[in-house]
Amino acid sequence: MKTTQTSYPRSKIKILLLENISDSAVEELNQSGYAEIKRLSGALGEADLIREIKGVHILGIRSKTRVTEKVLEKADKLLAIGAFCIGVNQIDLKSATQKGVAVFNAPYSNTRSVAELVIGLCVILIRRIADKNIAAHNGVWLKEAKGSFELRGKTLGIIGYGNIGSQVSVMAESLGINVVYYDVLTKLPHGNAKQIRDLKELLKQSNIVTLHVPSDATTRNMINEKTLSAMRKGTIFLNYSRGDVVDLEALKKAIENGTIGGAAIDVFPDEPERNGDEFTTVLQNLPNVILTPHVGGSTEEAQANIGLDVTAKLINYTELGTSNGSHTVPELNLPPQAGTHRILHIHENVPGVLSEINSKLSTRGINITAQYLKTNDQIGYVILDIDRKLSREAFEILKAVKGTIKTRMVY
Numbered sequence: 001m002k003t004t005q006t007s008y009p010r011s012k013i014k015i016l017l018l019e020n021i022s023d024s025a026v027e028e029l030n031q032s033g034y035a036e037i038k039r040l041s042g043a044l045g046e047a048d049l050i051r052e053i054k055g056v057h058i059l060g061i062r063s064k065t066r067v068t069e070k071v072l073e074k075a076d077k078l079l080a081i082g083a084f085c086i087g088v089n090q091i092d093l094k095s096a097t098q099k100g101v102a103v104f105n106a107p108y109s110n111t112r113s114v115a116e117l118v119i120g121l122c123v124i125l126i127r128r129i130a131d132k133n134i135a136a137h138n139g140v141w142l143k144e145a146k147g148s149f150e151l152r153g154k155t156l157g158i159i160g161y162g163n164i165g166s167q168v169s170v171m172a173e174s175l176g177i178n179v180v181y182y183d184v185l186t187k188l189p190h191g192n193a194k195q196i197r198d199l200k201e202l203l204k205q206s207n208i209v210t211l212h213v214p215s216d217a218t219t220r221n222m223i224n225e226k227t228l229s230a231m232r233k234g235t236i237f238l239n240y241s242r243g244d245v246v247d248l249e250a251l252k253k254a255i256e257n258g259t260i261g262g263a264a265i266d267v268f269p270d271e272p273e274r275n276g277d278e279f280t281t282v283l284q285n286l287p288n289v290i291l292t293p294h295v296g297g298s299t300e301e302a303q304a305n306i307g308l309d310v311t312a313k314l315i316n317y318t319e320l321g322t323s324n325g326s327h328t329v330p331e332l333n334l335p336p337q338a339g340t341h342r343i344l345h346i347h348e349n350v351p352g353v354l355s356e357i358n359s360k361l362s363t364r365g366i367n368i369t370a371q372y373l374k375t376n377d378q379i380g381y382v383i384l385d386i387d388r389k390l391s392r393e394a395f396e397i398l399k400a401v402k403g404t405i406k407t408r409m410v411y
Contacts, residue, residue: 007341007409011035013318014055014077019043019062021084022307032315043273050074058314060084061091063294064273069095079408080317082310086110086297087242088327089215097328097378100346100406104313104325108163109305110297114240115167117296118210118264119175122151125236125262126208130290147261152176157206159199159222160241161187165212169193180205184218200230208236215242225250234261240296243267252282255289262288266296321383321410330374330381337369341391342410345382348403349375354382360397366390379405 010033017025017039029037043064044052053059053075060082061067067081072095081091083105096103124130127148135142156172158165158181169179170190179193182202189195196202199222203209209231213219223239224247231237237260239246248269254260265283271294272279283289316322320336321344323329329346336342347353354373361368370385386394391409399407 007411013057014038015058015060016040016052016056017060018065019084021060021062022303024304025060025082025084025307025311028308028311028315034315045273046070053078058082058318060310060314063087063090064271065090067091067096072096072099072101075099075101080104080314082314084303084306084310087214089242091327093327094378097376098405100329100379102317102323102326102329104310104317105327106306106309109309110299110302111163111167113299113302114164114212114296115171118164118168118238118240119171121238121264121290122156122172122208122210122236124290125238125264125288126151126154128262128288130262130288151208154178154207155180155205157182157196157202157209158193158212159183159202159209160212160214161193161195162212164240165210166190168210168212177208199227203227203230203235204232206235207232208238210238211241211245213241213245215244219245221245221247223247223251225253228254228259231259233258235259236262238264240264240266243269243271248282252286255283255286262290264290264292266292267294319410321408323381329379330376332372332374332381332383334370334372334383334385337385339388340369340385341388343384343386343391343395343398344406344408344410345384345398345401345404346406347380347382347401348405349378349380350403353380353401353403356401357382357384357398360401361386361394364390364393364397366394366397 013034013036015034015037017037020041026037046068049071053071055077057077057079059078063085069092078101080102083091085105086107088103088105091103093103132142153176155178158169161181161183165181172179173191180196180202181193182196182199187195222245228250255263268281283291313325321342322333324331324333367387368384373380373382395409
């Protein structure tokens with residue numbers, strides 16, 4: 001259900017979209033009445049983003065723009081950030097939570113794109129097509145079967161059995177590949193895949209290893225000299241997850257000594273900010289190595305789906321206060337109530353806030369038609385539907401409640 005008019009007119013809500021966010025997002029915003037949209041093609045550094053963020057209500061980014069604590073301090077009107085990608089590690093989530101800024105992303109929209117590419121690369125690497133392609137371009141004819149194998153009957157080890165890893169699993173089995181997977185959580189298998197609790201054991205069993213893990217303290221450099229040495233000689237290795245989960249120097253040595261028979265890497269610890277910028281890595285010019293510029297999920301279909309997914313979350317939050325999918329503001333979804341105005345209240349997570357809200361509204365004779373509270377470690381989020389005749393008075397009362405971070409009337 002969409003309201004006929006938000007309290008703050010849609011036409012005046014300022015939106016900043018960076019990094020060539022899909023046209024599908026802009027079309028959806030325009031159709032919903034949002035017209036004040038500024039689009040910039042590239043990422044912005046901290047200083048430039050601080051300058052641009054003033055007066056902005058909604059910020060849309062992809063993976064290159066870093067939203068730091070300093071940026072959030074200068075974001076005087078920011079309500080929400082849409083990360084039009086899978087991850088949110090480029091955003092200071094702690095600071096965003098403290099500021100009451102909702103952060104949304106699209107964790108599922110490009111799953112198929114990444115999975116398809118991983119399977120395709122497995123074929124290319126195990127057949128050593130990369131080297132044969134380079135040779136042909138250089139005028140050398142390398143028609144030989146030595147070192148080229150079929151995928152059928154091989155064992156694929158998937159590290160991280162989430163949305164992408166599990167879909168890779170399903171596609172791999174359809175090609176006759178045996179699938180084993182390692183995950184820190186117990187995950188039910190798809191098809192005939194088997195979970196292996198010990199990472200070293202998975203590495204020993206696998207002909208091909210593919211990474212699909214987040215970047216955090218437990219995964220940084222998880223593929224290093226020690227884990228690489230546990231792999232079978234000639235293992236095919238792929239990383240289409242995060243750039244800091246692999247020690248590239250160690251991987252280079254493993255390629256040179258034959259432990260790794262081929263590799264496809266899409267993500268790197270340091271990546272250029274813009275197309276055309278110089279890029280260097282220790283993996284350049286190594287045999288049977290495919291390097292791609294962070295394009296695992298970059299298909300037109302995926303970008304269109306991401307645009308629609310994130311934009312829908314931003315609109316629902318702006319117009320209804322619905323925070324499903326937020327990484328910062330607690331997730332709430334309260335259906336609209338007839339004859340009411342809706343107020344959102346974000347506050348520090350300290351005892352007594354809800355009691356004070358209810359007490360002050362009750363003292364003034366203001367009836368709450370519907371109310372929903374949810375908290376996380378840092379903040380609490382309340383949606384209140386108030387009788388229309390008294391909503392303005394209620395709004396002023398809520399702004400004065402101790403611990404208030406943000407108060408907003410959405411309709």
